[in-house]
Amino acid sequence: MSIPTYSYAGGGHGKSGKNETNVTGTFRNGQVGAGAYQKTRVQTEVDGNPSSSRTGSLSPTSTNWKPPACWYEPRFSPKELKSFIQRVEKTKFLNVGPMFADMFKSLFQTDKYDNYNMAKQGKGMFWVAVVNEKRKDEPEALSCRKPPFWVDKGETPKDPLAVSPRILAEYAYDQLPVPDTSITMSPDGKQTVNLDTWIWLNRAKFKPVSVTASLPNTNLSATTTATPVALTLEPGTKNAELHPASGECPISNDGSIGTPYSADKKNQTPPCGITYLRSTNNTGPHHLKATLTWKISWTSTNSQRDTLPDGTFGTTTDVTVQEVQAINR
Structure with a gap:
């Protein structure tokens, strides 16, 4: 099963130094779905990597468990989210910038926050849904359906799919070579x-x-x-x-x-x-x-x-x- 998607590239800074935010949303009956999926910023390092170049991925012995297909993680400060939407509005690609901007505003439900929560700059982050690339075609990849939501600094969202040490450990499981x-x-x-x-x-x-x-x-x-x-x-x-x-x-x-x-x-x-x-x-x-x-x-x-x-x-x-x-x- 594949996630029906549209995508937009722009936004934050990638390794190249260029703006590289990749956002994917879902369609439901022609309408933008509830979730916004981005590439995770989780980084992995391997220790004790076998010398052989031939490696594979583990299959869990438990049929009732899988590594996570999606989760929520902190992504945008108020300033970054506002800047992101403004850049989308200014894009000239096929003259659809305003349409994309309205789409993202609807997707991110920005009207819930006064001026993108700019009054709380430095006091929290907007959390977004991200997808495990290895499992993006699984039905569970559609489990993170919340639009980006605000979390005050120092607080942890009360959601079992909010990124945590366990979710990171389970994601690392999927990366073991x-x-x-x-x-x-x-x-x-x-x-x-x-x-x-x-x-x-x-x-x-x-x-x-x-x-x-x-x-x-x-x-x-x-x-x-x-x-x-x-x-x-x-x-x-x-x-x-x-x-x-x-x-x-x-x-x-x-x-x-x-x-x-x-x-x-x-x-x-x-x-x-x-x-x-x-x-x-x-x-x-x-x-x-x-x-x-x-x-x-x-x-x-x-x-x-x-x-x-x-x-x-x-x-x-x-x-x-x-x-x-x-x-x-």
């Missing part, structure tokens, strides 16, 4: 019927990753950390035995998952692995899926801390199994 779940196997390449396949992860690659989300010019900041905790194997066929039987390889005390094979382990059962029982001569390769589970926690500048639903990210490897009576690793 977890590495591709590429496994190492022994034997490497083709596998052999009834011969154990040892599987493990590169400990240097799979380590905690953190993203800090902060809102400039406020004291709001939260750091969300993803820590790998278990690898789940799905062999891609019923004709296989998993090690352990659950297919879930836990993380060891030293932070490793699975154990690299070595000659002295020849007669041992792998702590993490698979034994294929039939060849793929007549079926084509098995699709071995390896899914890594990440435990998620967060902390904030106001000492709040909590957990968020675990996340998973997996990849699939094609495995060919051959029938050989004797094999040297």
